[in-house]
Amino acid sequence: MKLCVINGDGIGREVVPQAVRVLRRLLPDLQIVEAEAGWDTFRQQGTALPAATLAAARECGAVLFGAVSSPAYPVAGYRSPIVQLRRELGCHANVRPTLSLPGSGAAEGVDLLIVRENTEDLYVGEEQSDGETATAIKRITRAASRRVAETAFRLAQDGGRRRVTIVHKANIMPLTDGLFRDAARDVAADYPQIAVDELLVDTAALKLAQAPQSFDVLLAPNLYGDILSDLAAAFGGGLGVAASLNLGAEAAIAEPVHGSAPDIAGRGIANPVAALLSLALLLRHWWARPTLAATLELAVRRTLADSIATPDLGGDAGTAAFCDAVLRRLDLD
């Protein structure tokens, strides 16, 4: 078993090594392959995602991607390494759970899963501009829409969930968002025991804010999924605990939703919960080790329930101390 570890920039360098330290306790034979990506890599090597990194990621199949900084203004030759990696590794679905965690200030009773298409939509990077008028292409295919819908319904079924809500804006984009919706509805027909409904993306944002507890699985095209998953994170204790898994047939990338957080980088106080819970998703959905995943999740919950937390959640534990506390609470027998 191999894991390709990409620290990236900023707090990625702090949370990733600590989270890996915890993971090693669960998987003592795990082989770690370190690789580079991000803004510093771009400045040193002229590419934010070196070929060697891509090769390592492919070889391992499983990846932990910390966080990367990106330039505020376009820089020639720079492309987002995580967007590239998702596409190159064929990780067609981005799986983002939001759960009420103890001590995180989260809303009570939230347990939802956002499944976000991860390869197309406005993320295809096809833009043109003459300086006065600019256009971008939003591309939706039936194949990618079906594929991500399959993942959403399968995860719903495996997770004992009851309802999938398709998010779109087909009143304004009947052909693109309509295609996404219709492909998802076709897949839904294969899962008669799971209820399906749909919401316009604006209404979905409103309802998420009003009653996050009322959602089960949300299935969304790339950009809406990006926005709604950050929004949902507000009801699960914030970005410090928001986990994600980019999932495909040949690879999976565990990725904390947070960024590189330059404001707190280098101080050893970044919250490792997002990285830890992303590894739990990797254990469950990629390595098929649900018991180990549950063990890790439970240890994180217990740590938070014992009021041990990093400063973003009002505690005073550092990244390493938090992970020490998690290690002490791992029920391995």
Add this chain to the structure above:
Amino acid sequence: MKLCVINGDGIGREVVPQAVRVLRRLLPDLQIVEAEAGWDTFRQQGTALPAATLAAARECGAVLFGAVSSPAYPVAGYRSPIVQLRRELGCHANVRPTLSLPGSGAAEGVDLLIVRENTEDLYVGEEQSDGETATAIKRITRAASRRVAETAFRLAQDGGRRRVTIVHKANIMPLTDGLFRDAARDVAADYPQIAVDELLVDTAALKLAQAPQSFDVLLAPNLYGDILSDLAAAFGGGLGVAASLNLGAEAAIAEPVHGSAPDIAGRGIANPVAALLSLALLLRHWWARPTLAATLELAVRRTLADSIATPDLGGDAGTAAFCDAVLRRLDLD
């Protein structure tokens, strides 16, 4: 002074006449021109926005647009009348305030203004599909971006506001969203007394949910503005009270943000607050009657503060009774 009144469908037919009844008390000489649009109109006349309606709207300049139903699946010949009307009347900015209202269950201390570009972005309606792959064009122009930014900064200045936050996703769409951001920053340079910052749309959604009080003016392209303004409504008492004004050089359309709400239509219990506050925006920003606008807003606040409310806010007043109560609280001297 003329107002073109378009009831539309569903609860549009209930809130609009009641809101107009209140407005007449403020502007006794107001001339009302009734016009038709919406789903029923489409079924009767084959168009959701008849030429006569467009002509009446143009002639009056000021419009009150209630709400329209739209088909869940594409119907040949049907196009959203409000999207058409915004574009045809050149209403380049969509102005959507969110305010903590008494008795509305709103978060405390929220007083933000979303200014949404209203004519382009993915709303240009340029889509193609071969059934397997569909594309939509997102178009951003410097001219429209500057124009809406001008409106945002001018409203900020006139309203004694201090900060404009530009919302974009230029890390993924450097040319289109980058153009929007850059055009807005150019305009910002003309308003040195107003602070300017920027947020990625996903981060903006998260921060809105975590701290709606921390925002002042948000300036966004069409689609992000659509999503964020529905989201913001959650912190201002919901869609029943969410007001908007579509503002241009030659026309303005007051438009409650809510839809036609078929589930409660015909029962006389729809909340007229959104329509009333939209008319207040028309009074302030189109007819330049800020005192009358404030009088209307205060009467609405007083009514709510006296625990008179429609069922969506937990009260038992009907639409007409609520407006009676507002009329009794209008301070006209």
